[in-house]
Amino acid sequence: MEPLILCDNLVKIYKVADLEVVALQGLDLTVAPGELMAIIGNSGSGKSTLLNILGGLDRPSAGRVLVGGRDLLKTDDAGMVEYKRETVGFVWQQSSRNLIPYLSALENVQIPMLLAGRPSRERREWSNELLEAVGLGHRRTHRLSQLSGGEQQRVAIAIALANRPPLLLADEPTGEVDTATAGVIYGIFRRLVADYGTTIVIVSHDPGIAVRVDRVVRIRDGRTSTETVRRATATADIANPEGEGEHAPVHGTHEEFTVMDAAGRLQLPREMVEQLGLGRRVRVELDGSQIVVRAASDGSTPNGAISTTADKSSVPPAAAAPAGKRRWWHRS
């Protein structure tokens, strides 16, 4: 299947006075249509930078970024306006960024449709359906100022979907709500994926988000470093009879992989590097079906080794890794 999002060696450099900040340094990412995935990482790792580029709010400095087949580096300003209106919806941490406080929930959801010139009947029907979808049908005539923070954030989700974009981006959408409300919002995301086939990318600080989504990609220093994938098992179902009903976390087995880029670069987990006292130089050896990373025995570092074993399903390490298929290194 064609990915909906493809980032290849994406670079973003901010220039502030004479200083250059490299916010993204060769980031690779693919997201399939209908995926519900999260991006995590420390503060300053480049999460918002990536999301703003995907949302058409910022331009990359180099590399490639395609969304729905559209090359965002080659799209002109008029194309970007169209892209932001048709292809992508955005939800921010502060829901107020999306909303007009003195209008009702219904009116707020209709504004983007009005701007896009949709007929009034469609506006009415779809805004009602969307507010039902986010569980706010009974609050639709309330003014935004009369809604709680969590409810406002749900209206913001409905607004972002007003023009039926295939992609929804959310930058820390649960950053300002309590845990229970966050659970409700994650449940809504899952239902939107199931009902409308929307692809959803959520930026979060929360390492526990893995149980809420299909895949978690960790960004470290402007690059994708590891990803955690939920195995498709019978238990990984959205309907969970116990606990929070459809808003319950998805239980399944999670496996963490280290991401290798097309040039064969990967980031060794810091704890392992520290544990073995690896220095700037290491020895890399092929040992049967595994690659062994060993401290260089030049006297400067203690001896130690990390070995990476190829999955049984993978090709032998000597064969070239096909681009885009980078999940075959087990952390062992």
Ligand SMILES: Nc1ncnc2c1ncn2[C@@H]1O[C@H](COP(=O)(O)OP(=O)(O)OP(=O)(O)O)[C@@H](O)[C@H]1O
């Ligand atoms: N407009 C800007 N001008 C200059 N530097 C910027 C700008 N935006 C971000 N940066 C820098 O780029 C780097 C990545 O920032 P970004 O906002 O993407 O991080 P983040 O992962 O979203 O962090 P947080 O979790 O704190 O939101 C940081 O070093 C930041 O200071």
Ligand SMILES: [Mg+2]
């Ligand atoms: Mg951020």
